Amino acid sequence: MSKEKSKGLALHWKILIGMALGIVWAFISIYKGFNEFTNDWIAPFGTIFIRALKFIAIPLVMFSIIVGISSLHDIKKLGRVGAKTLGVYLITTVLAVSIGLIFVNIARPGDAISEEQKIHNRIEYELWVKSLDGAVEFKDDIRLSEDPKYAAIVEKISGEEVVVDENVAKVQSAADANKDAGPLSALVDMVPENIVLSLGNPKLMLQVIVFSIFFGICLLFITTEKSAPVIKVFDGINEVFLKMVDVVMKGAPFFVFALMAAKLSSMANSIDELLDLLASLGQYSLVVIVGLLFLIFMYPLLVSMLVKKIKYAEFWRKISPAQLTAFSTSSSAATLPVTMECVEDGVGVKKEISSFVLPIGATVNMDGTSLYQAVAVIFLAQLHGIDLALGEQLIIVMTATLASIGSAAVPSAGLVMLMMVLISVGLNPAWIAIIIPVDRILDMCRTVVNVTGDASVTTIIAASENELKTES
Structure with a gap:
């Protein structure tokens, strides 16, 4: 392929260099007090990059x-x-949640805190349950709040003023909207009222997909004489958007530098504060990252096992630009144009398969997010001295799987899903405030898993349909 034979450093290496320079700049910016300059003169280029990818996507x-x-x-x-696509995506999502539960139950990161702090957390949980007047049941028979020796802690917690985190309030509002919806609301939300409005909102990607599938199917039912001109025009427009991806990606190394520099420098006001932030919730973050890495390395292995003509390292190399873009943007939707280019031009999946399977994957396949939710819920339960039974952990599997289908392919959509999962097993949704400080970094990692899963499933389905081009 011409792109493979082009001279100079490969795109994924350029993006990695940009990412590394962005991290270095962030530390310099924090140390020298350049944060305002970084925010005013560098961060906007990262925003431009994400916007450009989104308006193309x-x-x-x-x-x-x-x-x-x-x-x-x-x-x-x-x-x-279509049946293969939804079936395989469903299987990979259930697998991801199950792996997350296995990892967090073995590692038990929530047990890392002191016994004194765990008692305090447990009593806080019990007082929260009591405040709901029977709306939520206790997870077990422990009642530390009723033990006289903990009366001082109960009195202290009861007298504390409840401070509502602004970020938690926003996520709570979104979760409440989903919680109060009817049983068929997800089905209703799939159908657009106005496709023009849906095209202008990344959160309504599923509506665009439904409209496009319906439009495409209807084209098959009219005469070739009438459908051919329409298809030719749309094919030409599609090629223009793919060329836009090419043009935007030429500046990706610089844009990724701007994104990394802005993200890290905005997280702290001093080097110590940044290091403390990165070190906080260390065991929890480590469990999530190890689980995500397991999935990242597992997907290409499945591809190489099921698609004999593609080697493990070769697949990694060809989808790496999409993975790096996913890491820097934290958005499956923004990365979608790059993923399509990698899968079609790099891996060799024919357009008729990739153009159908990948957009659906960017909307319904959130394996990294699902694994993260499983780990986060069990970690927060462990942190409060609660051991969830097997039945409740199975509820987490089902809720996380179903929630991932309707999740928007945008940064931090997983927090809304996490609240819904916490509510489903009777835990305090406000606990997400505990993990919000490290969510942005983990969001970048789980988006890489989401995109890797999309590319892998698309390749496997293409091979099963004999729609995989082979290099001569």
């Missing part, structure tokens, strides 16, 4: 799906590919 999804479906011609094949 949604129309690219629409035109790619329509062109991809119209090129299938066979409705039976479309149904088969």
Whole structure:
């Protein structure tokens, strides 16, 4: 391929260099007091990069799906590919949640705190349950708050003023909206009222996908004489958006530098504060990252096992630009144009498969986010002296899997999902405040898993349909 043979440093190496320089700049910025300069003169370029990818992503999804479906011609094949796509994505999500539960139950990061702090947390939990007047039941028979020797702690906690974290309040509002929705609300939300408005909102990506699938299927039912001009126009528009991705990605190393410099320098006012922040919740973060790394290395292994013509290292190399873009943007939707380019031009998946499977994956396949939720819920329970039973952990598997389907492919959407999972097992949703300080870093890591999973599943499905191009 021409891109592989081009001279100079490969794009993924350039992006890695940009990322490393961004981290170095952040430490210099914090140490020398350049944070205001970084925020005013460097951060905007990172914002421009994400915006550019996002405004490309949604129309690219629409035109790619329509062109991809119209090129299938066979409705039976479309149904088969759709069933495979949803089935494999569902399996990988359940697998991710299960791996997260295994890791966190073995490592038990919540037990790292002192016994005194755990008692304090447990009593705080019990007082919260009592305040709800039976709306939530206790997780076990322990009642430390009723033990006379802890009366002083109970009195202290009861007298403390409740401070509502602004970030928690925002997430709580979004979670409440989802909680109060009816049983078929997810189905209703899939159908757009106005496709133009849906195209302007990344959170409504699922509506764009539904419209595009419907449009593409209807093209198959009209005469070729009338459908051919429409398909030709859409195919041309699709190629223009793909070229936009090429152009934007030429500046990716600089944009990634700006993103990393801005993110890290905005997290702290001193080097010690930044190091403390990165070290806080260390064991919890380590468990999440180890679990995510397990998935990142497992997916290419599955591809190399199921698709004999693709080697492990080769697959890694070809999707690495998408992984690095995912890490820097923390958004599956913003990364989607890059993922499509990597899978089509690099791996060799034919457009009719990638244009259908990848957009669905960016919306419903949140394996990294699902694993993170499983670890976070059990960690927060352990932190408060609560051992969730097997039945409650199975509820976490089901809730995290279902919640991931409707999650927006945008940064920190996982926090809203996490609140819903906490509520489903009767734990305090406000506990997300404990993990918010490290959420941004973990969000970057889990987005890499989401994108890697999308690319892997797309490759496996393409191979099963004999839609994988081989290099001569």
